[in-house]
Amino acid sequence: MRGQHPANTRVAAFDVSVFRVPLAKPWVSAAHAITHHEHILVDISLEDGTTGTGWSSTMGNGGIAVAALARSYLGPMLIGRDIHDHEALWNELWRRSHQPGPGGIAALAVAGFDLALWDLRGKLAGLPVRKLIGGAADSLEVYASAVNLHLSDAALVEQTRGFLDAGNRLFKIKVGRPEIEDDMARIAAVREVIGSRPLMLDANQRFKPGEALRRIQAYARFDPVWMEEPMASDDIDSHARLAAVSPVPIALGEEVSTRYEFWRYVASGGVHFLQPNVLKVGGITEWLKIAHLGNCANLTIAPHGTLESSIIVAAAIPGCYPVENIDGGSFMDQGIAEFSAVPKDGRVALSDMAGLGVVFDRAALEPFRAGSDTTVLLADPAAFYGQD
Numbered sequence: 001m002r003g004q005h006p007a008n009t010r011v012a013a014f015d016v017s018v019f020r021v022p023l024a025k026p027w028v029s030a031a032h033a034i035t036h037h038e039h040i041l042v043d044i045s046l047e048d049g050t051t052g053t054g055w056s057s058t059m060g061n062g063g064i065a066v067a068a069l070a071r072s073y074l075g076p077m078l079i080g081r082d083i084h085d086h087e088a089l090w091n092e093l094w095r096r097s098h099q100p101g102p103g104g105i106a107a108l109a110v111a112g113f114d115l116a117l118w119d120l121r122g123k124l125a126g127l128p129v130r131k132l133i134g135g136a137a138d139s140l141e142v143y144a145s146a147v148n149l150h151l152s153d154a155a156l157v158e159q160t161r162g163f164l165d166a167g168n169r170l171f172k173i174k175v176g177r178p179e180i181e182d183d184m185a186r187i188a189a190v191r192e193v194i195g196s197r198p199l200m201l202d203a204n205q206r207f208k209p210g211e212a213l214r215r216i217q218a219y220a221r222f223d224p225v226w227m228e229e230p231m232a233s234d235d236i237d238s239h240a241r242l243a244a245v246s247p248v249p250i251a252l253g254e255e256v257s258t259r260y261e262f263w264r265y266v267a268s269g270g271v272h273f274l275q276p277n278v279l280k281v282g283g284i285t286e287w288l289k290i291a292h293l294g295n296c297a298n299l300t301i302a303p304h305g306t307l308e309s310s311i312i313v314a315a316a317i318p319g320c321y322p323v324e325n326i327d328g329g330s331f332m333d334q335g336i337a338e339f340s341a342v343p344k345d346g347r348v349a350l351s352d353m354a355g356l357g358v359v360f361d362r363a364a365l366e367p368f369r370a371g372s373d374t375t376v377l378l379a380d381p382a383a384f385y386g387q388d
Contacts, residue, residue: 008048009082009124014075015043016112018067019368020060020376021334026384027059027147027326030176030206033379034147037334038063038370041360042070042112044078050123052083052355054115056108056279057306061378064370069097070109078113083120090114090285103257107282114283115309115356122355128312129356133288135315139349141322142307143170143200148327149177150384153189159327160193167345170198170322172228176206177385180218187222201248202228205255209238216248226251226273236261239270251275254304257282262290266297273302273321278309291317305329308341308358311348323348336364 020036027034038058045051056066074093081089093113097106122129130137144163148156156173163171171194175183191199201224207215212230219227227248231238233255243250253275256262265271274294278287291301291313302321303310307330314320325348331337339359341348351357 008046008050009084010047011044011078011081011083012047013045014078014113014116016067016071016075017041018063018370019336019365020063020370020374021336021365021368023328023334025328026150026379027328028150028381028384029147029174029202029204030149030381031204032059032061032147033150033381033384034059035379036060036376037329038066039336039365040067040070040108040112041365042075042116044083044113044116044120046083046120050120052116052118052120052123053358053360054112054117054119054283054356055358055360056112056115058108060376062105062108064372064374065105066108066112067370068372069100069105070112073097074109074113083117083124086114086117086121086285089117090283094282094286103261103280107257107280110282111279112283114285115278118284119355126354128350128352128354129284130312130315130350133284133313133316135312135350137315137350139347140311140314140320141170141347142168142325142343143172143198143322144168144327144346145172145200145324146327147174149174149381153185156186157189157193160190163327164194168325169346170200170225172200172202172324174204175201175215175219176203180215183215184218187219187224191222196223198225199223200225200228200251203230205229205232207231209235209242212242213245216242216246220247224248228252228273228275229254236264236268236270239265240268243270243272249273251302253277253302254280256280259286259290259293262293266293266299272299274299275302275304277304277306278313279306280304284309284313287313288316291320307343307348308356311341311350312356315350331358331360336361 251273
């Protein structure tokens with residue numbers, strides 16, 4: 001009957017679970033010391049039993065709260081709804097989570113449902129989601145990245161040589177040590193290993209405006225592709241002033257959550273490489289809008305992190321920068337997936353599996369399940385400097 005949705009496209013049930021997975025080696029930047037990743041898995045079942053799985057992830061901070069928001073407040077909204085109403089569903093989820101805050105935990109909670117809904121649409125269509133959103137590529141180039149500010153110069157060189165030997169052509173390292181001389185020595189050591197190949201630098205919002213300009217002027221001699229997150233991402237005006245005089249292009253977006261914030265960056269001229277993170281903007285539905293916004297300003301889109309979701313959206317954006325492959329950050333690296341993306345020789349092949357192309361290993365995840373009463377002591381980045 002007209003106006004009624006078929007049973008096989010209506011949501012019957014959902015489940016949300018969170019897992020704290022220990023990293024094989026700690027990640028240390030100027031802002032964070034990361035010992036675990038938290039993965040929030042969202043399963044949505046249709047009335048005919050078809051199930052879609054989405055996810056969201058944190059760097060070990062806030063995942064339990066994300067799961068609570070998703071489970072108690074957002075998931076019940078979807079029961080009985082048609083999964084093909086994806087724009088309406090995304091907007092309702094975002095509006096309902098806007099009051100506690102439109103970004104951060106709220107965006108991560110929305111992302112898990114958004115990805116699960118896309119997984120279902122792909123499965124019902126018999127197509128990978130990358131095809132549903134217009135992706136034509138069958139493989140993508142990746143760049144080798146690592147959260148490695150704590151490593152000694154010798155260990156950093158060894159890590160970089162390993163990335164180069166594995167077939168990578170593009171590289172990113174962390175900067176933001178307290179003393180600029182330390183940063184300069186680290187960049188010089190990496191440049192010696194990789195030669196003239198592209199090198200990106202990431203400060204994880206370490207500096208205030210004056211110091212950011214001073215550091216970038218010093219780093220410029222090494223010809224970096226970009227300087228990522230030089231200052232607090234909330235400070236759009238300072239980024240606009242910095243971008244106007246910086247000898248190195250500015251990249252950011254990892255900590256920017258809404259299209260409105262991204263538009264302010266684009267309109268102010270405060271960014272040259274736009275780096276929306278699929279999970280932190282609320283999923284694929286919103287990421288595509290932000291990417292097209294950047295395209296309208298002729299900016300290069302460079303998806304941030306989250307390899308498994310970034311390769312899906314990057315395939316649909318012409319001229320997208322190679323996708324970030326963070327050492328130890330993929331689901332396969334962490335041993336929690338039966339099937340997922342595996343970069344090789346600096347590229348990643350895109351799956352033809354219907355849906356998102358990820359099958360989690362539930363048995364491997366189970367020992368890391370976190371409860372609502374789990375407590376976490378966050379580490380100090382400075383405590384790791386100089387450790388290998």
